[in-house]
Amino acid sequence: MTREPLLEMSPTTLDVAEGEAQALLSGAKAQLGFVPNMYTYMANLPGVLSGYLSTYDSFRKTTGFTPAEQETVFLTISRVNGCTYCTAAHSMIADKKSGVPADSLAALREGGDLPDAKLDAVAKFTEAMVLSRGNPGKDAVDAFLAAGYGEQQVLGVVLGIACKTFSNYVNHLAGTPVDDVFAPYKVA
Numbered sequence: 001m002t003r004e005p006l007l008e009m010s011p012t013t014l015d016v017a018e019g020e021a022q023a024l025l026s027g028a029k030a031q032l033g034f035v036p037n038m039y040t041y042m043a044n045l046p047g048v049l050s051g052y053l054s055t056y057d058s059f060r061k062t063t064g065f066t067p068a069e070q071e072t073v074f075l076t077i078s079r080v081n082g083c084t085y086c087t088a089a090h091s092m093i094a095d096k097k098s099g100v101p102a103d104s105l106a107a108l109r110e111g112g113d114l115p116d117a118k119l120d121a122v123a124k125f126t127e128a129m130v131l132s133r134g135n136p137g138k139d140a141v142d143a144f145l146a147a148g149y150g151e152q153q154v155l156g157v158v159l160g161i162a163c164k165t166f167s168n169y170v171n172h173l174a175g176t177p178v179d180d181v182f183a184p185y186k187v188a
Helices: 019-032 037-042 046-062 067-081 084-096 102-110 117-131 138-146 151-174 180-185
Strands: none
Touching: 019 037, 019 046, 037 046, 037 084, 037 151, 046 067, 046 151, 067 084, 067 102, 067 117, 067 151, 084 102, 084 151, 084 180, 102 117, 117 138, 117 151, 138 151
């Protein structure tokens, strides 16, 4: 599925980027081996790409979530926000790099209950945070804590939401086409 752009945006590709945008895109290519389509739209205002990359890196390094839990947070946010680009990208990462079991990945993409109790707790709390705009109620917080998580992970979900706000919103505006590497995971 391809989203219709909400704003006519031209991507800032590496070959035309200048200044901070050029440095950020070059860094991404060096790290990933390619420049994701999403980055080329974010680079139209380098502060957006810089903010995304900073929150992404911090989320990965500081939240205390396992790789599978990280993808659960990102996939839940992206599904709830209806971001087809990020759902495809994080589905590939979940499957190929983060060790999310296939049945949990399918449930994440569909919005169902996850068979893994810990991942299900992460998904439910993350969804409650997104839907309530950060005010999920004490019962939701207590249930997340009772599942074995702490303040670091509660705040980690906030950081994940900040990160995905950059990407999900830009992708909605741009109608970002899914990169070939993520294409097998496109949302139907």
